[in-house]
């Protein structure tokens with residue numbers, strides 16, 4: 265019995281030792297096959313949402329630089345960080361993100377200029393004076409998009425304009441003062457600020473909510489018909505593990521039918537909820553969805569494949585692992601696990617873009 269126990273203990277110890285030697289942490293969710301760096305496998309840029317705080321961790325930087333060639337600021341380039349209560353602009357953190365991109369030769373995707381959730385005091389104070397409001401609105405867009413002219417390859421100019429249920433458009437400060445023209449005005453000012461930036465409208469649940477996708481596309485068609493400057497569509501692709509197979513492909517195909525560039529802009533698959541599914545089944549669903557998304561983007565003409573961006577670097581960096589969205593703190597929504605190792609979802613993504621592993 266001892267010898268049996270010994271041999272089992274020896275076996276486990278040697279496996280762990282082997283794992284340690286190979287530098288591969290024995291995390292339960294790392295892929296069981298060798299997965300090449302994501303950016304080398306895909307025929308389009310592969311991005312991650314990053315934060316200034318994350319960059320302070322060298323392990324985070326190492327995983328980021330190994331796998332990704334595009335970055336989006338999780339927070340630092342948004343109005344909530346840039347526009348101060350006194351109406352001045354603070355670019356310190358946004359500049360750190362831009363500097364990191366320049367230092368490492370990474371594409372920088374700007375996110376975002378106008379978002380329905382913001383009702384900042386400097387703008388709210390002008391709500392009764394449309395001319396002054398419009399001037400301040402244009403000035404903000406010019407100041408931000410102009411500052412990163414030649415650095416940001418593209419911008420989410422307007423984020424999430426469609427109502428949650430897809431029934432019409434969001435009510436927001438911008439729309440209350442400018443009407444739905446707030447979208448066209450923002451795009452026009454962004455084009456003026458940086459003529460070479462790829463201008464996007466970005467939204468979520470476009471795969472899971474066909475009604476929302478139809479409303480989104482009606483807005484896009486109207487803007488294009490009016491000759492409003494618009495170059496791309498961001499489909500955030502925040503998915504649930506019970507997402508119907510094929511829905512992501514259908515959404516990307518319909519969005520691409522506009523002829524605009526497509527950015528899978530915030531990919532993640534939350535494992536939260538769905539208590540009847542085992543974690544293993546959820547991870548399998550996550551991998552299936554990563555593969556479907558990769559195939560759908562790869563199937564587009566090269567000129568329409570803007571990028572695939574996951575919303576975070578490692579699972580533990582995800583917004584879904586931090587309050588108020590953290591749930592029980594065990595979510596694993598990304599292609600890269602807590603230890604920086606590629607998961608089954610990463611292997612499925614690499615296969616989905618047509619690379620051999």
Ligand code: G3I
Pocket residue numbers: 338339342344423468500530583
């Ligand atoms: O880091 C500061 C901290 O120093 C400060 O004390 C604290 C005070 O509130 O704020 C902290 O910043 C927070 C930031 O995340 C970094 O953690 C902001 O409050 C918080 O608003 C911000 O949340 C971000 C959220 O957008 C709102 O900007 C999330 O990280 C970010 O993942 C999330 O991303 C959005 C996309 O932009 C649009 N699509 C949905 C996606 C998920 O909600």
